Amino acid sequence: xxxxxxxxxxxxxxxxxxxxxxxxxxxxxxxxxxxxxxxxxxxxxxxxxxxxxxxxxxxxxxxxxxxxxxxxxxxxxxxxxxxxxxxxxxxxxxxxxxxxxxxxxxxxxxxxxxxxxxxxxxxxxxxxxxxxxxxxxxxxxxxxxxxxxxxxxxxxxxxxxxxxxxxxxxxxxxxxxxxxxxxxxxxxxx
Amino acid sequence: xxxxxxxxxxxxxxxxxxxxxxxxxxxxxxxxxxxxxxxxxxxxxxxxxxxxxxxxxxxxxxxxxxxxxxxxxxxxxxxxxxxxxxxxxxxxxxxxxxxxxxxxxxxxxxxxxxxxxxxxxxxxxxxxxxxxxxxxxxxxxxxxx
Numbered sequence: 001x002x003x004x005x006x007x008x009x010x011x012x013x014x015x016x017x018x019x020x021x022x023x024x025x026x027x028x029x030x031x032x033x034x035x036x037x038x039x040x041x042x043x044x045x046x047x048x049x050x051x052x053x054x055x056x057x058x059x060x061x062x063x064x065x066x067x068x069x070x071x072x073x074x075x076x077x078x079x080x081x082x083x084x085x086x087x088x089x090x091x092x093x094x095x096x097x098x099x100x101x102x103x104x105x106x107x108x109x110x111x112x113x114x115x116x117x118x119x120x121x122x123x124x125x126x127x128x129x130x131x132x133x134x135x136x137x138x139x140x141x142x143x144x145x146x147x148x149x150x151x152x153x154x155x156x157x158x159x160x161x162x163x164x165x166x167x168x169x170x171x172x173x174x175x176x177x178x179x180x181x182x183x184x185x186x187x188x189x190x
Numbered sequence: 191x192x193x194x195x196x197x198x199x200x201x202x203x204x205x206x207x208x209x210x211x212x213x214x215x216x217x218x219x220x221x222x223x224x225x226x227x228x229x230x231x232x233x234x235x236x237x238x239x240x241x242x243x244x245x246x247x248x249x250x251x252x253x254x255x256x257x258x259x260x261x262x263x264x265x266x267x268x269x270x271x272x273x274x275x276x277x278x279x280x281x282x283x284x285x286x287x288x289x290x291x292x293x294x295x296x297x298x299x300x301x302x303x304x305x306x307x308x309x310x311x312x313x314x315x316x317x318x319x320x321x322x323x324x325x326x327x328x329x330x331x332x333x334x335x
Contacts, residue, residue: 051227055219059235064320067242071327134301136224144229145305149288153273155231156312160270163319167263170326 003047010044027073035066048111052140205247212240220313221306230309234316241317242324250328259325262318269315276307 017040021033038061045054109116130142144152220233245253277288285292290304 052229052232055227055232056235059232059239063239064235064242064323067239067246068323068327071324075327075330133298134305135298136302136305138224138226140227141223141229141305141309145308146290146301149277149308152308152312153277153288156270156273156315159319160266160315163266163322166323166326170330 006047010040014040031069031073035062038062201247205243209240213237223309230312231316234313235320238317238320241321257321262321265314265318269311272311273308276304
């Protein structure tokens, strides 16, 4: 019962935050509210006993990405407010997507159902085997680093590549090269 | 923008006090990930948060003295290579790629060693990529001729 009450409270807070994200026109407030939104999401994950996911959501979602969004917003020209020009297409899109999601949710197995397909395939083996074999109590770590080592390697490479991409796009070296290129072009034209 | 140092003494004192505990908490999350929630991804972000806080309060050039950009970029590669290298080592020890059982005479200890090394690689990469992201965003738009 408590579980349901807390979940209800958190989800209604999520709805309120989403509504205010929709309403505000100031960019910084939208960034701050998005941070609050992800923090609420991580509270929901804690309530669902997914502590590792909640930890990641709190650290990455509401911590670092909020800072990065603030930094990006600080680079934008000031004084311009976000104008909502034509709401009609986005409302139709949002309503249809949420309808599809609601239909899908109705077909999902119930929360915590022990006979759900995801709990029957490999999870029982992992849960039974990992504690005796690894002597590591946190099964999530075992699955992440050992059973699913390839996936985690892929994730690390994705993060690495994302960092490389941002460095290549934004660092001043690239800008210098670009400006030099333009200058050279102008000289050639003359 | 680059050397805009916060004038408030409260911010600079508090960030100086918080710097070490944040990094210690990051290391705790990194190496306690086997026993509680946490691991490389979260720990990397927490450690990066300490350095980002430092550069936010004391200016970007001081942050660059603390973590030089080139060292940061090399560490990005070191993390991924450490992860991939554990797999290569296990191939040389007659195992399969990323099979940690062969890293030690006892398979269980081998798994421990493998998991700790792999998580360390993830942590290094995530932390340095986050610092690099912050520095790229913060220094964007300054063209030094």
